[in-house]
Amino acid sequence: MSSFNFDVITLIPKAFELINNLGVITRALDKNLINVNLYDLREYGEGSYRQVDDKPYGGGSGMLLKPEPIFKAHYSIKKFTKSRTLLMTPQGKVLKQNDLMRWSSLDQLIIICGQYEGFDERVRCLADEEISIGDYVLSGGEIPAMSIINGLTRLLPGTLGDPASLFDESHNSSLLEYPQYTRPKIFNGMKVPDVLTSGNHEEIKLWREQKSLERTLDRKNNLNLKHENKK
Secondary structure, three states: OOOEEEEEEEOOHHHHHHHHHOHHHHHHHHOOOEEEEEEEHHHHOEOOOOEOEEOOOOOOOOOEEOHHHHHHHHHHOOOOOOEEEEEEEEEEEEOOHHHHHHHOOOOEEEEEEOEOOOEOHHHHHHOOEEEEOOOOOOOEOHHHHHHHHHHHHOOOOOOOOOHHHHHHOOOOOOOOOOOOOOOOOEEOOEEOOHHHHOOOHHHHHHHHHHHHHHHHHHHHHHHHHHHHHHO
16 A cells, blocks of 8 residues: 655744654554655745745735745645645635545645745645635644644554544534543542443443434534624
């Protein structure tokens, strides 16, 4: 089986040292299930100062990433047959579990990390998809990129010790995951539900399905109420 390739264009490659200490990704790297290749945008900068940013036309605060370095970095990456380029931006579509599952069938994800106040509009034409990880703004696209690397890597065969655990997780279906418990049976007066210690697998299955449905309805209704109150 060939490795899945993550090719990341970033102004802060050192930020990705963190992923070497994340259990799932570390195992995947050790097993050659993934390759994480970092492209330091500064190396593609212009002039003796390796300039990668400039002031926006028309005025405004902050600096924008110039198009030339990003295009050069993107062109330098070897493209696989099944490849997509993602642009990390707060203006993008919010990441969903289905996106990770869809991308897991590829051979390569090229991820462009934004920085500063954003990037020159012409960079957008490089991207197949524009992705955000939520309705908030971060200082750069590195954390969103690491979220994608982590989430997708977990889906690759051979990464998890127990592949069956993927099927019960929240967001793999339209329902949130049911409550789970471990030892001790009683903690601070809080007791594990009797059904889970009954040994009756059919009753446990029904209980989990019911709790999953209840949790989903409760939390999604609360979210809807919060949105309504903001209007």
